[in-house]
Amino acid sequence: MATEELGKMVEAYPMKGGDGPNGYAKNSSYQKGAAGAAQEVVNMEITEKLDVDSITLSNSNTFSIADLGCSVGPNTFSAVENIIDAVQLKYQNQGRRLNSQIPEFQVFFNDHTPNDFNILFKSLPPNRQYYATGVPGSFYGRLFPKASLHIVHSSFAIHWLSRVPKQVLDKNSPAWNKGRIHYLNSTYEVVRAFEAQYAEDMACFLDARAQEIVCGGLMVLIIPGRLQATHDSQSFRKMTHQLLGDCLMDLARKGVVTEEKVESFNIPIYYMSPTELEAAVERNGCFSVEGMENIRKVTKLGNVTESAQLISSHSRAVIEGLLSQQFGDEILDELFDLYRKKLEGNPSIFESMDANFFVTVLKRKAN
Amino acid sequence: MATEELGKMVEAYPMKGGDGPNGYAKNSSYQKGAAGAAQEVVNMEITEKLDVDSITLSNSNTFSIADLGCSVGPNTFSAVENIIDAVQLKYQNQGRRLNSQIPEFQVFFNDHTPNDFNILFKSLPPNRQYYATGVPGSFYGRLFPKASLHIVHSSFAIHWLSRVPKQVLDKNSPAWNKGRIHYLNSTYEVVRAFEAQYAEDMACFLDARAQEIVCGGLMVLIIPGRLQATHDSQSFRKMTHQLLGDCLMDLARKGVVTEEKVESFNIPIYYMSPTELEAAVERNGCFSVEGMENIRKVTKLGNVTESAQLISSHSRAVIEGLLSQQFGDEILDELFDLYRKKLEGNPSIFESMDANFFVTVLKRKAN
Numbered sequence: 001m002a003t004e005e006l007g008k009m010v011e012a013y014p015m016k017g018g019d020g021p022n023g024y025a026k027n028s029s030y031q032k033g034a035a036g037a038a039q040e041v042v043n044m045e046i047t048e049k050l051d052v053d054s055i056t057l058s059n060s061n062t063f064s065i066a067d068l069g070c071s072v073g074p075n076t077f078s079a080v081e082n083i084i085d086a087v088q089l090k091y092q093n094q095g096r097r098l099n100s101q102i103p104e105f106q107v108f109f110n111d112h113t114p115n116d117f118n119i120l121f122k123s124l125p126p127n128r129q130y131y132a133t134g135v136p137g138s139f140y141g142r143l144f145p146k147a148s149l150h151i152v153h154s155s156f157a158i159h160w161l162s163r164v165p166k167q168v169l170d171k172n173s174p175a176w177n178k179g180r181i182h183y184l185n186s187t188y189e190v191v192r193a194f195e196a197q198y199a200e201d202m203a204c205f206l207d208a209r210a211q212e213i214v215c216g217g218l219m220v221l222i223i224p225g226r227l228q229a230t231h232d233s234q235s236f237r238k239m240t241h242q243l244l245g246d247c248l249m250d251l252a253r254k255g256v257v258t259e260e261k262v263e264s265f266n267i268p269i270y271y272m273s274p275t276e277l278e279a280a281v282e283r284n285g286c287f288s289v290e291g292m293e294n295i296r297k298v299t300k301l302g303n304v305t306e307s308a309q310l311i312s313s314h315s316r317a318v319i320e321g322l323l324s325q326q327f328g329d330e331i332l333d334e335l336f337d338l339y340r341k342k343l344e345g346n347p348s349i350f351e352s353m354d355a356n357f358f359v360t361v362l363k364r365k366a367n
Numbered sequence: 368m369a370t371e372e373l374g375k376m377v378e379a380y381p382m383k384g385g386d387g388p389n390g391y392a393k394n395s396s397y398q399k400g401a402a403g404a405a406q407e408v409v410n411m412e413i414t415e416k417l418d419v420d421s422i423t424l425s426n427s428n429t430f431s432i433a434d435l436g437c438s439v440g441p442n443t444f445s446a447v448e449n450i451i452d453a454v455q456l457k458y459q460n461q462g463r464r465l466n467s468q469i470p471e472f473q474v475f476f477n478d479h480t481p482n483d484f485n486i487l488f489k490s491l492p493p494n495r496q497y498y499a500t501g502v503p504g505s506f507y508g509r510l511f512p513k514a515s516l517h518i519v520h521s522s523f524a525i526h527w528l529s530r531v532p533k534q535v536l537d538k539n540s541p542a543w544n545k546g547r548i549h550y551l552n553s554t555y556e557v558v559r560a561f562e563a564q565y566a567e568d569m570a571c572f573l574d575a576r577a578q579e580i581v582c583g584g585l586m587v588l589i590i591p592g593r594l595q596a597t598h599d600s601q602s603f604r605k606m607t608h609q610l611l612g613d614c615l616m617d618l619a620r621k622g623v624v625t626e627e628k629v630e631s632f633n634i635p636i637y638y639m640s641p642t643e644l645e646a647a648v649e650r651n652g653c654f655s656v657e658g659m660e661n662i663r664k665v666t667k668l669g670n671v672t673e674s675a676q677l678i679s680s681h682s683r684a685v686i687e688g689l690l691s692q693q694f695g696d697e698i699l700d701e702l703f704d705l706y707r708k709k710l711e712g713n714p715s716i717f718e719s720m721d722a723n724f725f726v727t728v729l730k731r732k733a734n
Binding site for chain 1: 427428429471472473475480481483484485488489491498499500501502503504509510511512513514515581
């Protein structure tokens with residue numbers, strides 16, 4: 001399980017909440033680093049692409065921002081602050097320097113219903129310059145009224161599919177993903193099944209947002225993905241997914257979990273390419289692609305022991321909800337200890353962190 | 368502790384969350400009954416007082432409703448559904464029968480940050496006809512952007528003060544409330560201190576709402592209060608508060624809690640009268656009083672044993688957060704068992720449930 005995709009959750013499998021040592025709040029430094037790298041790009045894109053004169057605010061002069069797949073913080077708070085700073089600067093640069101000429105900001109923090117909103121709310125920055133609200137529900141459906149949002153942000157979230165494609169868990173299907181927990185390193189049919197699920201999910205995502213975002217409004221997506229058309233050359237992701245799958249098979253051999261449980265488990269993550277995303281945007285028809293920037297975050301890893309521990313901890317924070325739903329809480333310590341050891345035994349992994357992500361800026365076209 | 372005021376929470380003392388046997392979700396049937404009695408009034412008031420032609424919706428045709436002090440449900444959901452039904456009917460009666468002519472609804476569920484929003488979100492009705500959001504924070508301050516709400520609803524919430532008046536806990540003050548946990552049955556000075564806190568809080572409440580509600584928008588408040596100018600003749604409330612205070616003193620004598628802890632504990636609840644509320648509205652100046660209706664809910668109590676159990680359970684669901692903050696969780700079982708027994712020993716209490724509440728409808732004046 002690579003660290004870079006470990007930012008968000010799938011339906012009913014929230015990031016580990018709470019503020020304990022295994023929680024997401026304490027194990028999201030990779031996402032924080034990535035967000036930091038993306039921040040500058042986001043800032044620049046808003047400055048260049050947001051037209052505050054043409055955008056329609058509500059009668060109450062409120063500027064509405066949503067962060068989709070926000071998890072429990074703190075990354076969502078700095079992302080939102082960054083956006084607000086950029087928007088305020090934009091208004092000031094248009095000669096609106098009086099407080100009354102700058103809109104008030106309302107921020108909608110969205111994640112799936114099982115997300116720990118209690119922790120999110122308790123962590124809200126005390127001197128925030130916006131009105132905060134939480135919105136539970138899947139971003140693959142409608143979450144907001146029509147034309148009610150001005151900027152939508154989503155970071156390390158929409159690589160989570162709405163579900164595992166059914167056929168990869170079906171023993172009678174040619175796309176049955178026997179002995180693996182992900183499509184990387186798998187058969188042609190399995191890869192096609194994940195691709196199809198991605199296409200269906202992204203169509204739903206764009207359709208919902210097209211209704212919710214005002215004309216001229218922006219959508220900023222930070223997505224762990226691949227740069228190439230094919231799925232090859234993602235060796236870090238391949239290896240980490242493979243190792244985690246191996247750990248589960250080891251536990252099955254030891255009788256800790258059943259083989260059936262492992263065979264009915266897949267990780268619903270898909271690494272899209274910018275080209276695939278552009279194709280989905282074109283099919284949807286309501287957005288223009290205003291920016292597409294690849295970002296390579298070089299994570300400085302320490303020695304092998306530390307790096308293995310770090311990756312194992314990050315993976316656990318993100319994926320333990322998914323795993324405990326399938327296998328129960330009681331296997332987690334053993335599983336991630338084993339995973340850490342396997343990572344330590346494969347130090348070459350740390351030399352190939354080909355974990356790209358990209359920032360996309362879409363603008364809602366006029367109707 | 369009377370049951371009828373047990374609907375909401377004070378800063379940092381949430382209703383008991385979770386769905387266990389002691390939780391608010393399973394112990395709010397009194398509030399449900401009261402809401403049911405108020406529902407008809409609310410319905411009628413919206414029909415009569417909401418002018419959908421003059422009210423300004425956002426550009427996106429969204430009608431925004433907030434429930435302040437919503438707790439964890441389910442009462443908040445039926446209250447909101449009732450309001451939406453009334454508003455929809457109003458639009459239809461104005462000849463807007465096409466779906467596109469009826470606004471979309473966005474509902475903001477507000478309560479203090481320690482409220483269990485996770486439970487609230489998981490309990491949201493699956494086929495709801497609105498977009499749901501949660502808003503953490505005290506309703507004695509700003510929670511929403513300017514002119515962003517069309518109807519504000521609050522049921523069994525604003526009788527909770529923002530805090531216990533400082534002087535009633537101060538041994539050197541003439542308003543020190545020695546040996547009691549509430550102002551009822553207390554000295555002139557203690558009553559004045561609670562009155563002053565109420566006036567200050569209500570001024571903050573109305574000031575914040577005046578900014579948040581659009582001109583022509585309504586505020587519906589369901590408030591456990593008193594009908595008379597004086598604080599006398601609230602014998603049920605007096606007796607229940609007195610009995611709970613006696614229980615705490617008993618525990619102090621047994622050494623279960625310290626006397627100091629009991630002496631530094633007061634319940635920050637104030638039973639306002641319609642006249643007091645009208646005076647506060649007049650001082651604020653931004654609202655007109657459109658309706659004021661007293662409602663007497665006759666609760667059918669069973670035999671003494673059952674009634675004592677019911678009142679004790681309801682009290683616990685509402686007040687245990689407040690008590691455990693002061694005394695620790697470990698006293699709760701003993702305290703409420705004692706309380707139940709004391710109620711059983713005073714059966715005359717059940718014959719004098721003079722627990723009035725009233726429904727007020729305020730309209731935001733044009734600026």
